Each structure stands twice: as C-alpha cells, then as structure tokens.
Amino acid sequence: MNDILPDEADIWEQFEEVVRDWLRGYGYRPIRTPILEHTPLFKRAIGEVTDIVEKEMYSFEDALNGERLTLRPEGTAACVRAVVQHNLLFSAPQRLYYSGPMFRHERPQKGRYRQFHQVGVESLGFAGPDIDAEQILMCQRLWDDLGLTGLRLEINCLGQADERARHRAELIGYFEQHIDALDEDAKRRLHTNPLRILDTKNPDMQALVQGAPKLIDFLSDASRAHFDGVRAILNEAGLPHQINPRLVRGLDYYNLTVFEWVTDKLGAQGTVCAGGRYDGLIEQLGGKPAPACGFAMGIERLLALWQAEGFEPQRHAPDVYIVHQGPTASLQAFAVGEQLRAEGFSVITHCGGGSFKSQMKKADSSGATLAIIIGENEAEKNEAAVKNLRDGGEQITLPSAQLTEKLSELLYLGDFLDGDL
Numbered sequence: 001m002n003d004i005l006p007d008e009a010d011i012w013e014q015f016e017e018v019v020r021d022w023l024r025g026y027g028y029r030p031i032r033t034p035i036l037e038h039t040p041l042f043k044r045a046i047g048e049v050t051d052i053v054e055k056e057m058y059s060f061e062d063a064l065n066g067e068r069l070t071l072r073p074e075g076t077a078a079c080v081r082a083v084v085q086h087n088l089l090f091s092a093p094q095r096l097y098y099s100g101p102m103f104r105h106e107r108p109q110k111g112r113y114r115q116f117h118q119v120g121v122e123s124l125g126f127a128g129p130d131i132d133a134e135q136i137l138m139c140q141r142l143w144d145d146l147g148l149t150g151l152r153l154e155i156n157c158l159g160q161a162d163e164r165a166r167h168r169a170e171l172i173g174y175f176e177q178h179i180d181a182l183d184e185d186a187k188r189r190l191h192t193n194p195l196r197i198l199d200t201k202n203p204d205m206q207a208l209v210q211g212a213p214k215l216i217d218f219l220s221d222a223s224r225a226h227f228d229g230v231r232a233i234l235n236e237a238g239l240p241h242q243i244n245p246r247l248v249r250g251l252d253y254y255n256l257t258v259f260e261w262v263t264d265k266l267g268a269q270g271t272v273c274a275g276g277r278y279d280g281l282i283e284q285l286g287g288k289p290a291p292a293c294g295f296a297m298g299i300e301r302l303l304a305l306w307q308a309e310g311f312e313p314q315r316h317a318p319d320v321y322i323v324h325q326g327p328t329a330s331l332q333a334f335a336v337g338e339q340l341r342a343e344g345f346s347v348i349t350h351c352g353g354g355s356f357k358s359q360m361k362k363a364d365s366s367g368a369t370l371a372i373i374i375g376e377n378e379a380e381k382n383e384a385a386v387k388n389l390r391d392g393g394e395q396i397t398l399p400s401a402q403l404t405e406k407l408s409e410l411l412y413l414g415d416f417l418d419g420d421l
Contacts, residue, residue, distance in 0.1 A: 045077035084287035093125025129229030317367025
C-alpha cells in the first residue's frame, strides 16, 4: 500500500474533476458505500472459487461480535447490496457511480497495489443492449477528454447460465482429454471454474487453449441478438473493437456482454477498464430480479497513462501571499487575509516569523501572483503594500479598504495578459 503525496495528489484531484464532469454528462449520480462489508456478500456475488475470494481478500473476524468482515475487493457487490437494501429500484432504473479504495492481497507491481483505487459505474434496471453500448462509448469519451491514445477495446458475450453450463461441460471434457498438458493452477480449476483456464497466461498452454470449445458456439439466438445489438451501436459510432472469445472476466456474476480496455504501455498490467452485464446479481443478493451492467477502471493505471501522454498537472497557486512583521501588523495581516477569502481570493498568510526578505522568498516560491506586505508603519495607517511577484512591477501602497477592488483589477489584468480570458 502506498502514500499519495501532495504533488501526486494534485494530479489525482484534477483527474477526479474530469471524471465527475464526464459522469454528470451521462446522468450518473454518486453513491458511497462502506469500505467494510460482511464477507458472505463477496462470496455470494463474486464466487467462492474465484482468485479474489480464494486468495486475495483481506478478511477477518470482528473481535466484538464474531462477524466475518472483508475490506471490499471491488465495488459492484457493495453497490448492488445498497440498492437492494434501500429499495432504490422501486420507482425507476438507476445510473450510479462510486470512487474510492479497494483492497486485494496481490503481488505489488507497476500500476497495482494492495490498496488501489477505482471509479465504478453501474446501470441498474436496463435490459437492452443500448446501455451496454452506451457504457462502452462512455469510456471512449473519457479517453478523449484525457487525451489518452493507444487503448484497444475487446468484447465478448458470455451468454446465459444454461448456455455457459453446456459450454462448461464441453470444456471440462476437452481439458480432461489433455490433462497432462495442464499446469497445476488449471488442474485445480478444472472442475470448479474451467472458464478461468481460458484466461491463463502460461505460454505453454496457449495452443491448448486456442483449440478449446468456444462459448460463442453455444449461444442462443437471444444472446446472439443482444451481442449483435451492442456491436451495431458501436459500429454506427465508428468505435473499433475486437471480439476476444477468451475474455471471461474473473467474477462469476457476469452474463452476456463483457468488455475490457487494454493497453501495451503498462507492461503486464494491460487492462485499465473492464466490465459487463450482470443480470442475475440483484436477485442473488435478495432483490427482485432486475437487469444490470457496469464497469470499473483503475485510477492508478489511468494516471500512469495520462502522465505517459505528457500531461503535467496545473499547480493551484494562491492569488495572494501576505507578508507581515510586528505585533500590530500580524494582527492586521490575519484580518486582511480573512477579508480577502470572504471575497473569493485564495490567500496564504505567512506563519512562522522571519525577516521581510525571507518571507518574500517564500511568497515567490508559493507561486502567488501578488504579495501584500504589512509592517508596523502600514498597520498604524491601516494600509498595505501590494507587489506583483510575476511581472516585477512597482510596489504600491493602498488603504486596506481598497485592497479587494485593487486586487481584482490586478489579478484580472494578469489573467488577460496571460491569455486566460
């Protein structure tokens, strides 16, 4: 797990501002759920024989009451639990999003930490292929907003439970005929979750996996029609995509459409966004049957891509830095600072003492546009000196009552000269 220090946190905040604007543009509303949930929630939702539940969850027993609790490894299960518990689908379908830390006990590497952060998007109560396609198109809109390039879209259709059951039986039979070619992980999964064998990264098994029965050959007409509907919208929008029959996702709740956005710029951690449809999960968690789909994106990975594209964070410098010396001047400095903040200026009032020279150095390094200088002489006359730190202009002295008006003029002029207006 890692700290996010101020310089890096500035990038996170700018990213989050872009994301919030993007989500509002599609009508999504925020939901916030606890970081801790009861462990059975994830076992029921994700699947007991998935890697997440078997090897990666941070679970423990509450010493006070003996309950089994887990730090959330993903956001969909918690979001659906909240929707069911609070009956949010009673009046209308919901478009929801969340953002925050998730936890998995994985081997840390570039772009992957044991505490990592995701933005998740969930659409609940929508049955047609249009919402699947909209979510995929949403992602492309965000990549454009961020200026990201080189992301590829892979999609697949997992069909429905009965279709996967027929495929599963064929898959087990196929791999049993080649049992000696399976690695230990594949043998362990053979009778519990054989679909995950298709996602193996073992180079010695690639030829075997390529020859395995393909789920798409077991799809019903209805499942094919749904998938064709998604692809028709993507094609109409001109969004390139590749059908990947080995794309199965690592969570049991998916059905029909699944998709991933992948890149070659992050080494082994190539997936930056993934999701799909999970029509059975709401009923599985105790709600009335309702369709749903969603996706999640890894913030750390997207930020790495954003910076690789040359993004440099905008430093949020204050408008004003107040320099002061002397007991009366210091009291006035704090009063002036509060007066200016009330008018909407961002202000740093110097703390810690020091000479005027040392304070002016700190004012300059803060990035502030203007310095307000108050000494005992200025304080006695209820005045303040103002100096533009960026253009080297002459220092002027003003009555304190005129500071707000004059600062507005000086800052407006500076913005105009910088071409910001």
